[in-house]
Amino acid sequence: MTGARPAPRRGRPGHDQTAVLRAAIELFNRQGYDATSMGDLAAELGLTKSAIYHHVPSKAHLLQEALDEALGHLSAVLDEARRDTGRTAYERLRSAVEGSVRVLVDHLPAVTLLLRVRGNSDAELEALRRRRRIDDELAELVAAAVAEGALRDDLPPDLISRLLFGTVNSLAEWVRPQGRYDAGELASAITAMAFDGLARR
């Protein structure tokens, strides 16, 4: 995505498209998408407003790119879990949970932005639709794991799905890049709690 642009010089941020996108996501998360102007973004990067438009066509385009980043990786995790029919639904569900945790940690700013989307524009409405499709597919995977007898059947599958992925998403509230726990530790801890339970057996 950065093409043949030279590496940014030390002590000043890189101004290629990737750097602009990273700075935009950070600003959108800090002060809200609606409250962020292209002027704010230019100031953040130490650029003029017209220089910003050399890199990206619009603020909406940056939002779209950010949401695509998060949704693309989440969809990939789910597609893999669904395609892998050699394993039980339960095994595939555990993988989907672990994969979702990894995407959240590895793409924390973009996923945080996605989780805050409320549907105030066409791009946001489309992101909500894609998120809902992913949620529906996860709920189907949960229902399949209940149906095969691997998961408890005294809770409605759609409620299980909401609690399970609510737990994953809640990581965005406190996990920090280079924080105390890495993605693998967080993924193991969530699956241990949710599937095996915290109570000693």
Added chain:
Amino acid sequence: MTGARPAPRRGRPGHDQTAVLRAAIELFNRQGYDATSMGDLAAELGLTKSAIYHHVPSKAHLLQEALDEALGHLSAVLDEARRDTGRTAYERLRSAVEGSVRVLVDHLPAVTLLLRVRGNSDAELEALRRRRRIDDELAELVAAAVAEGALRDDLPPDLISRLLFGTVNSLAEWVRPQGRYDAGELASAITAMAFDGLARR
């Protein structure tokens, strides 16, 4: 809190302090505290701006009241769990989780506002301090339940605490007043998943 004010007339919103507070919390959640003016609030209630000031001294006062509502109820749940030393730490932790779910569902708008606080004012910073104190006390309860041998000891107690109450807080993202599941069902489902696990034993 509403004193001896007459009940609001049918077909038009009540304009006593409670009604103003409820409308303010709803607006703060919908469009953000910073983006909401007392003029917006007046318009929402069909009042003049000066009539609003007859009921409440300031926007900051409304935020304070809302955060106090959420924090007061959450602290009460925790105080009860801590005082009740006739039961094991594990039993008290389960009660604290269930009680937190009930507070979240019964005071959904105020708790939602609390969960979105980022520390942009003195009232918000104080709310964050109180939230942190509650989180620390919950983490101590988790550590006590691990120490007494009731909870698995292969996960750090502070991580267990974060995941557990992250799961509770994630309800605010999708639970709706008069929704499909009541507070009791949600509390049972969360404790069943988190303590006993989703996998069939």
